[in-house]
Amino acid sequence: MFYREAGQYKTTYAADMAIFPIRQDRYGLALILLIAFVAIPAFGNQFLINTMMIPFLILSLAAIGLNLLTGYTGLLSLGTGAFMGVGAYACYKLETFFPQVNILVWIVVSGFVSALVGVAFGLPSLRIKGFYLAVATLAAQFFLEWCFARVPWLVNYNDSGAIEVPSETLFGLSVTGPTATPVTRYLVVLTIVAAMAWIASNIVHGRIGRMWMAVRDMDIAAELIGIRLLRAKLLAFAVSSFYVGVAGAMMVFLWLGAAEAEAFNIDLSFQILFMIIIGGLGSIVGAFFGATIIHLLPIALRALPAMVGLSIDAARIDQLTFMITGILIIVFLIAEPHGLARLWQTAKQKLRVWPFPY
Amino acid sequence: MDLLRAIFIDPFAQMIGSPDLLAQTIWEGFVGGVLYALIALGFVLIFKASGVFNFAQGIMMVFAALTLVGLHEKGVPAWVALILTIAVMYALAVGIERLVLRPLVNQPDIILFMATFGITYFLIGLGELVFGGNPKSMITKELFLPGGSIDLHIPGGRVQLQKLDIAAAAVALIMVAGLALFFQKTRIGRALRAVADDHQAALSVGISLNQIWVIVWFTAGVVALATGIFWGARSDVSFALQVVALKALPVLILGGLTSVPGAIVGGLIIGIGEKLGEFYWGPLLGGGIESWLAYIIALAFLLFRPQGLFGEKIIERI
């Protein structure tokens, strides 16, 4: 009823090319941002902010990163977890070497470190694709994980073998470490994620996004219209690893506070991959949908039985989470390979013409 | 200079100095390689017949072993448990064909590949839910598998061969021979090869794809069970084994996705290569390089021969 675009005429190409060409969508986005930036910090409790929102945002950012590579460029990666690790360890090294520099700078710089590593492991993508490339990214996963565990320099030779986050301030406000309040960390994470999501959306709607999708849909034809495949693929690896690396740095510095090599294992890679399968391959908003489902599923499984007075032990919940995740993946691949993002589009389309079927 | 020496000279000096250690390491690698090859064999079977790159093959191995041990733990006699496990693997094949493959027919390969991630996670959850997540030990005695070891005297010392490992190699050999015969001589085997060659053409001469899929997935399940028994006997049975099982992937890349001899040779190269690497060069890097060496070997190989050892060269058409 309210979702109608009648009367909204697009008179310039710029208006037609806007990312949200329909006015109601723009209002919706503004409302979401308002809730995220104002309502949640003002009224949210510790549980909502710390356990739900911060991890959700960080995982969404990683999912956006992987989606640029897998969803848009068609290069399947099973090494996301390790690249998050690269971001985290790089940020830790930089921060402990130069503690006087603003932590936000290091979070962004560690993204670039991760991008470099991503390019190095993306080099084989010129010669191999599909399953073969997926296996090649497993090489990155296991090799990097081994580095995190076995190279003591990376953890500054400390005995625990873990990286621990020192306290850092930004404009006099404590941002990282034990003294930082969840709300501050949340706002920092939210700002970074919102800005990077906006940038990602800009990139995929322009020349570079089209170039990636061309490589994904038909690489030979892309080459014959002048796209340099290696360059396009490496750029995808670089940008994707940048996003994933920033997410990894934030995961340790603004969420967990400390991490061991184990935190960046292949299960994390799969978790992120499942987010984009469920949320929608080749969709920025889908990354958020997928992160919601995958991150909230275990939380919901813990909370729901308790509500009806049942008690299930933690191991059971993990097992159930695995089973349900597996089923969800298969169901989504069968019913809607384009994930929740496509369902969302369809729903909007239906709403637009409601009450008529077309 | 010292580093170069430590990389290029010392390990070889060590090999020549104590040939018994070298032989022992190669034997260990050989047995590991045989088991990798068996997992890879399951992959190849399924890939040839249905074009699915079955990421879940490793998990199927653990799941089968876990079912066997878990049933025995619940008081079922060993041989009944074995038969029941085979029945479970058959049910799994039927289930996967009905619920995953059939609805996804004609989808791009990568979608089917991702669906097998779903199968992987489902099986991990199911296995642990039913049989518990704690590591179990394989019921080798009850299955009449030999224990103990024999010593082999070679110039320069002796090599210890576990009888269990010899049995594993023997079973692997019998299985590969059996499968080869099955493919070459039986009606189903011919149908299978036809399907592997061209789905549509096979359909047009009246071969039922669905039936063939159940058969290959079941066969792969039985291969997985055999592998799981031996691998479970060498360590514990738990889903931690999946990381080991994943090493069948570099084996596949080395051997080519469609070649049974490739799977075997690839398995042996990776198995022996990573044991030698770990034993002679691992200490230089702080150990544990087994976790990635196989992948790096495969990756280096891919850059020079993308189609694998026995794969055919692909000519792209447009």
Add this chain to the structure above:
Amino acid sequence: MSGEILLSVDDVSLSFGGVRAIADVSFDIRKGEVRAIIGPNGAGKTSMLNVVNGFYHPQKGEITYRGRTRARMKPHEAAEQGIARTFQNVALFKGMTTLDNIMTGRSLRMKRNIFWQALRHGPALDEEIKHRRVCEEIIDFLQIEHIRKTPVGALPYGLQKRVELGRALAMEPELLLLDEPMAGMNLEEKEDMSRFIVEANRLRGATIALIEHDMGVVMDLSDRVVVLEYGRKIADGVPDMVKSDQKVIDAYLGAGR
């Protein structure tokens, strides 16, 4: 038809693992003409186009394009030098819309780097709008306005062929290689497509190399025709001459007759 020579192929041979696809073929394409390549199935026509735009690398022979001679082209180099191409089995980017497909054809002419792209304001947006305008002209020209925002995977075959031509035209090519642009079309669609080809040639100044099986179309459209059979050239000349060539008649009707 006395234009200068744009592309010449000299003594090119190509084989795949012992199977010979092209054997010692030479011909040239003059600037501004419509050059047809015909021949029975498996004569090596598509392989020839693949050699011209660098997708296949011939074992022997040379290609001279715009006065530069080389043993083989590289695909992106060919594109940068103004060679565009359509394919026998439509090779569109199926997940993208018609507009995006055509915009992709402009890739080489868009220069703004990733940092401008990331902002999508200022120069990047201006550039995007400028090229959008060009693409809209092509969309008008091909009469596909109504499917501008439809993913091409969902379009019928005839329209896909049109979009593919649009993508090639967006490159503003000097040489346009068309591989069976009218295969599987009905009469009306063929007439439309013929008109687009003629206009692309006359108004947009593209030199065209065309593979086509419909002899009526070939004879009407082309200035000169080269005939291949089993990878060899058996005739070359103006349509009327080729039509009456005994070897060509044999190739099409079977020599035994």
